[in-house]
Amino acid sequence: MNRREFAKLSLAGAGLALYGRSALAAKMPAVAFTRHHFEIDGKPAYLYSGEFDYFRVPKADWRRRMQLFKDAGGNCLATYIPWLIHEPVEGKFVFGGEDGVHDFEGFVQTAAEMGLYVIARPGPYQYSELHYNGLPGWLCTNYPELQSVDIKGKAIMAGSVSYIHPLFLEKAHRWFRQICPLIAKYTVSKGGPIAFTQLDNELAGIHIWFGSLDYNPDSMGFGKQDGRYPSYLKASYGDITELNKMYGTSYTDFAAVKPIAMPGTGTVIDVRRQKDYFEFYLSTVGEYGATLAGWMREMGIDTPLIHNSGGPKMVALYMDLVKKVGPGFMLGSDHYYNLDQNWAQNNPTPQSAIDAFCSLEALRLMGFPPTVWEMCSGSASDWPPPTAEDSKTWYRTNLALGMKGCNYYIFTGGPNPPGTGQTTDIYDYIAPIGVKNEIRPLYEVQKELGLFLKERPWLEDAEREYDCRFLFDFNMARADNYWKGKSAFQFSAGDAWEFFRKGALTSGLCASLSPAFCNLDSDEWVEDKTTPVIAVCSSSMSAAGQQRIVRFLKSGGRVLLAPVLPAYDENLRPCTILSDFLESPVIEENPGTFPRISIAGVINVLQNGASFITKTPPKGAEVLGVDEISGHAIEWSLKTGGGGEAIFLGFRWVHAMREHNRMMTALLSKWAGPLKVVSSNPNLWTSLRSWQGNSLLFVMNLWSAPMEGEILCRPAGKQAVNLGRQTLEPMSVKFWDLSKGMHS
């Protein structure tokens, strides 16, 4: 596998690969990550971690419960290190002691003795159902100036601070000066068990989830020549005249520019200004993360640094963070399917699987082994009940979709230190091991999976076998934060991102396609012409991305473009590279009230989104789909040289009908070759993961009813395997190990 070897080498060159491997003094074998896997002692190994908070679990139970996790196949523990517990009074730090609550070092030493790695999570933020999300109360109440505020200057919530406020950074630095040296003492390179150190927690959540970005004037520097916001705009626009042109304003300098309230009116200018503020806000998050990372390095922490995205839908927010922290950093994501009755669904579903898939693929595209830093294990809510059965299905679904490591949140809990817990006195969390050391059914689920993974180290290297690729645009995947619904643009990027997930990708999976994602922002995918690319477009796409698609098409690639063509670049400035290449067709929203859309031979496909007509398709284009009412083209194909072909599909849908998956099949069948996996039941989704002749086929039933289907798969380099008719129990994932010659 040349591509893979190349990647490994290039990463090593970038200083990312095999971090910590040079440790000579280590009592515990080195831990590392490459872009494909975790390694322990140089061998690929699944990182199987469990959250185990020393400040909650009674010291007397530490060894016993750690042993239980080892028995379950665990090789790592994670713990928050709550600032509020260790600095209860400003400037007075408390560590050690007999009760265990403050004995971080004792915990780390015990983990080492038990042969378990440790992920240290010193904050500053913790969340973890602690008061002020884990910040000290004195910090939040004595220093109101560091609170994050909305655009009107109103505090967002108690315990939501402005990350880059100088006073907050000063206090956080003092906390880090205490805790980071303690972490540094026990890293793997120094013979300790600490393998990873996490900076902060679910960044940006503390603002976005509670209704607003941060507009703290001191942090953002509104009105100041050298303020962050004016400086950011200056770096973007260079000259105030250019900004005035793009904003339709007449500012005399950058310091005078003020952000506008969300949501705006949907004009091009409003969307541009809101995108600017949103990206600026993310740049401050990146700056904050890089600041913390710098301190950690200065204070001697030589483990990889990690961060956990606040959920599958937030992964794309951290691009700037990843760039600013640089080598030695690894992003993962937290994957919960339910935490209380207001969540959309009580149990895992195909919709939550789509979200997890997008998250894991985005992480892979960023160059990380896809890792779930918080994998639900119990819940802060007793109701809806987090059942062992649903959890098992969720774990297997994540594994099927690419997960290479996880940390169960939580493996076991205990009493909250007095005056710190937001929920209950006992933080039991319905964890696999209860507060009285009781072993719950969820433990057996985690043990079964842990031992299964131990028996199959090759799975850590396995990748999904794919027969088509979805082009993933990180810019689009965060656009719904500032731009969705109707606007002056033909098609907003937020709506395109919804269509990507609920339309094209869902229909693709129902049509038995095996998709992998490829990164619009990278050249990696352009060379490979063997599988077609599905490019969901909004009115905006980076100039470089448009150029890549053109290059791909010119050199023999096949691309499905839907439902519009971009007319603006990533900064929302006019840019029609892709459209120009396709002879600048005029694409208009279909004005028909009741269109009748027939595409690629599939008659009357339900339009439950929108359709776009091309009155005059490009010269030489072949019309393949029309609105039968108006007769206008909806789908056309253009040969682009060297065997290349573009199909434009002016159609956006929410997957609902058999016709939608039949349309996907019809559109792609001439390009995709024999499907990797064929499932006769569109409700049974599959994933075939292979590595060096080994294969594991996953079949997922994420419904509350049993499902049946005929399953056939075609692992690379092997004969097709026909599994025949299979029945799956409600909410279950089955797998077939095709490595051992079980089927031939």
Place this chain on the structure above:
Amino acid sequence: MNRREFAKLSLAGAGLALYGRSALAAKMPAVAFTRHHFEIDGKPAYLYSGEFDYFRVPKADWRRRMQLFKDAGGNCLATYIPWLIHEPVEGKFVFGGEDGVHDFEGFVQTAAEMGLYVIARPGPYQYSELHYNGLPGWLCTNYPELQSVDIKGKAIMAGSVSYIHPLFLEKAHRWFRQICPLIAKYTVSKGGPIAFTQLDNELAGIHIWFGSLDYNPDSMGFGKQDGRYPSYLKASYGDITELNKMYGTSYTDFAAVKPIAMPGTGTVIDVRRQKDYFEFYLSTVGEYGATLAGWMREMGIDTPLIHNSGGPKMVALYMDLVKKVGPGFMLGSDHYYNLDQNWAQNNPTPQSAIDAFCSLEALRLMGFPPTVWEMCSGSASDWPPPTAEDSKTWYRTNLALGMKGCNYYIFTGGPNPPGTGQTTDIYDYIAPIGVKNEIRPLYEVQKELGLFLKERPWLEDAEREYDCRFLFDFNMARADNYWKGKSAFQFSAGDAWEFFRKGALTSGLCASLSPAFCNLDSDEWVEDKTTPVIAVCSSSMSAAGQQRIVRFLKSGGRVLLAPVLPAYDENLRPCTILSDFLESPVIEENPGTFPRISIAGVINVLQNGASFITKTPPKGAEVLGVDEISGHAIEWSLKTGGGGEAIFLGFRWVHAMREHNRMMTALLSKWAGPLKVVSSNPNLWTSLRSWQGNSLLFVMNLWSAPMEGEILCRPAGKQAVNLGRQTLEPMSVKFWDLSKGMHS
């Protein structure tokens, strides 16, 4: 059962009961409804209907499929009668013909021959995935003035008209003059099979679902002395001075008053104005319904008239309609749990069961046998798949919660007449009987239930055995349309309605309570002092309702009041009758950031909503719950004479923790006596339905994982029945018939 006999008599007096029974010429036995049940030929019988659209099902298949439904226990069919099909060109009506598409009469005659009743649904609206929701295209395109519009005058959507626009009514009247005599010809009293006639369809949905109430100026009469809106306000306020006082305005007459846009700013005045417009809008819906009903009567339709609420959450919107149409009218509701992937959940859930329960109880309180006029049977979407297993569980859940009749939407379908269907050419709907007459698993589910009901006619009369009552305020149950979240009031009625469902009621069911609802607006519940009443309050409650609670308390009733006391009446004018009776305690929102609430002996109950403190509880009150941080009272009890007692609980939550159900148990245990049903697993909800010594116990597992629990029940007048440990498969409802001495 004196209460029941009394009710029947009083209803007969009101002309509601046994409608149609006097029919002498009938070939088919009379059908009637009382407030407790349906009757066929004078005997209680479940109304088991299936949607069977003659314009879709090929005529050649009518008899065969009707027979299949009869075999399944069916006794009735329903059909839309689409205006757009029968008046394709304005003024040209098409009926009859060989193909069946236009042969309404042929269909009715065939049903009669097969011994099946018919529910006729002539619109004007149909929805049913038809173009323009079943209205003729010419009507919607040639007469733009009758479109419903938002407050800015923008049309809401194609096919959304203003119900009471004179031109729309003129056209609708012409349609009714054609179709109503045809219906009248075949009513049961005249020897035909038509037992019920539906007016319009899911009223108000066509506006509310698409983003706005109707503000059509012609319909509403803005600016006109005798316009509907000015007249409505005049009837409410009498004098413009009074309105100005309540609105803080200085209008010179009612014609000058304009509605304000939703949502407002949350001031008392804004909420009052929005409530006024919302209630006014509902009055126009009621007027429209009454107009249609009047025409139907004039044109000879002597069946009961019915209407289907657009969903469980809309039932309370139709109070005005019920009043205006008057005797001989019956409201039911449509109960779907999923129709496409954007619905909150793919399958039935405890949350959807709560919604169904509220709907069925509201219908019962309105004086109707709770009926589901559209019970999901298949789906307009192939995905998420509407499985037979989930449907079975949903049907049983509705039966457990009080359903006395239903119409499956749909039993069987077929091709849409050309140019009429919005979704697919073939309206298969994944129905129990496919378009090729294939029998699907869902048919067996419906047949099993149909035969089960036939064997147990007593079940039609059974009511839930209850051990506590929830006071239901229709005004509150529709308030979230105009008043929710933070406002100048202490606690909005929309939030109170959410707390009712997601907090108090959910915790009650998890605590093994068996609740029934009682109607705040009625005197019926005041006499019965045997079970306690839970009264969820907002800042607004009708004066009469407040008086009823006071009367109940004075005469020995026990009431739990939460989380505030009303300070305004139903018209949002100051009114503190209830508070005054409780010695006018000052109740304030708890300012503590991290309160620690202990209630009725349950320590540290999670506050995930809000809490309210009483700094000085009434003289003689006993404090039973406090915020331990501030020491202020959260819960106190006051004896009210004659054994009466009020507990005030200043606490609002979303059910999440074991502590929430333990709190409900602790609060009510001293009042409720032995529980009707005890389930040891809070995730297994139950309902015990009894009548004259017969009992059926339902146990519901609405989760995707199996559940176990110990179940014990206490049917009235019998020994307790201990069912021991029971296991329920995922997404299943079990029942035990305790009538036959299976258990003793």
